[in-house]
Amino acid sequence: MKTKLFLLFIIACNLSMAQKSITWDDLADVTFTDKYFPIYEEYFMYPNFGENVKSLDGQLVELQGYFLNISPEDNLYILSKSTMAMCFFCGMGGPETVVELRLDDNPKLKTDTVVKITATLQLNSEDVDHLIYILKDCKLEKVN
Numbered sequence: 001m002k003t004k005l006f007l008l009f010i011i012a013c014n015l016s017m018a019q020k021s022i023t024w025d026d027l028a029d030v031t032f033t034d035k036y037f038p039i040y041e042e043y044f045m046y047p048n049f050g051e052n053v054k055s056l057d058g059q060l061v062e063l064q065g066y067f068l069n070i071s072p073e074d075n076l077y078i079l080s081k082s083t084m085a086m087c088f089f090c091g092m093g094g095p096e097t098v099v100e101l102r103l104d105d106n107p108k109l110k111t112d113t114v115v116k117i118t119a120t121l122q123l124n125s126e127d128v129d130h131l132i133y134i135l136k137d138c139k140l141e142k143v144n
Contacts, residue, residue: 018060019059019060019061019062019118020056020059020060020061020062021061021062021063022056022061022062022063022121023063024063024065024081024096024097026052026053026056027053027063027096027097027099027133028096029049029050029051029052029053030047030048030049030050030053030096030132031047031048031050032045032046032047032048032094032095033045033046033048034046037128040128044128045095046125047095047096047123047124047125047132049123049125053123054123056121056123057121057122057123058120058121058122059120059121060118060119060120061118061119061120061121061135062116062117062118063079063099063116063117063119063135064114064115064116064117064143065079065080065081065099065114065115065117066079066080066081066082066083066084066111066112066113066114066115067079067107067109067110067111067112067113067114067115067140068080068084068098068111068112069109069110069111072106075103075106077100077101077103077107078098078099078100078101078131079098079099079101079115079117079135080097080098080099081093081097081098082097083112084111084112095131095132096132096133098131098133099131099133099134099135100130100131100133100134100135101117101119101134101135101138102119102134102135102136102137102138103138103140104137104138107140109140109142113142114142114143114144115140115141115142115143116140116141116143117135117138117139117140117141118138118139118141119135119136119137119138119139120135120136120137121133121134121135122134122135122136
């Protein structure tokens with residue numbers, strides 16, 4: 001009986017610590033309005049996050065996409081819903097189709113490599129120097 005209770009406890013602990021697998025559709029739960037940022041004397045797209053995506057803020061999540069090696073020397077990497085040729089920066093999607101990656105090391109991956117990332121999701125509405133979605137403490141896994 002003690003063994004069964006112990007096993008149940010271990011399983012419950014693992015389930016509570018497990019990451020939530022999310023999709024790009026989950027991240028599409030956002031609308032945008034123009035907001036003036038005096039420090040830049042400029043208007044920027046301001047994200048208004050929906051309730052579903054708000055519930056993911058600070059959560060450990062898993063997301064698959066295309067790794068974009070933007071500027072390795074500046075530790076700037078992005079996970080994209082689409083390949084580099086069709087990504088947000090090329091006019092083929094919105095800001096919700098890319099996620100900024102905070103990595104501890106410099107991954108030796110080529111642009112457009114399909115990866116699965118496990119990380120903590122941070123929603124960003126105020127710092128226009130960063131993307132609206134940030135994945136922190138990333139663990140990358142190359143897919144196929």
